[in-house]
Amino acid sequence: MLAQASIEATSAQGTRLVPMSEFYLGYKKLALKPGEFISAVYIPMPVAQEKIKLYKVSRREHLDISSFTAAFALQIESGLIKQIRVVMGGMAATVMRLGEVENFLxxxxxxxxxxxxxxxLAASSLAPLTDVRGSREYRLKLAENIFSKLYHEIEEESLVKK
Structure with missing residues (x-):
């Protein structure tokens, strides 16, 4: 979803493109029609100045279902946020883009x-559930604090040209 990929769905009737943002309909529900299968995934080339950051919180580092995930793709130019995409997981039945937060930034x-x-803003716009991997409050705090972590990592890497 962060990469703005599309899925090619193929059946005996032909093929169609489904944007990744429309592919996940709900928990274990995909936008595939009966008889369709995924025949290709198209991922646009990233912009040269774009920085991508991925985060995962889980009990174990590998082979675990995440409590929370966040993905960011951003471009910074002359000290301003030129473009940003924000995707979070563990906050709803499927991963989701935070358009309101993107527009704000x-x-x-x-x-x-x-x-x-x-x-x-992100925390106020989300409504995660409590489950065995984390409480609602825990996930909201992660969603809020991940933005500060993102800022500090980019600042530290000296990616911002002021």
Whole structure:
């Protein structure tokens, strides 16, 4: 979803493209019609200035179902957030893009306060459930704080040209 990929679904009737953002309909429910199978996945080439960051929180590092995941793709130009995509998992039945948070961040200065505000907005717009992997409150705190972690990692890597 973060990469803006599309799935090619093929059946005896032909093929069709399904954007990844429309592919997951619900828990264990996909946008495949009866008789269709995935014949290809198309992933656009990333933009050269785009930075991608992926995060996973789970009890074990490998072979575990995540409590929370977050993925970010962003471009920063002249100290401003030029473009950003935000995807989170573990917050609903399927992974989801946070369009409201993306719209808030675009054009804003690359500053810690901006990312803290985005974290609060993300947490206020999500409604995760409590299950064996984590409580609702735990997941909301992760969603809020991951934005600060993102900011600090990018700042540390000196990717921002001011």
């Amino acid at each position: 675009i054009g804003k200065p690359f500053k810690l306060e901006t990312f803290k505000q985005a974290g609060k």
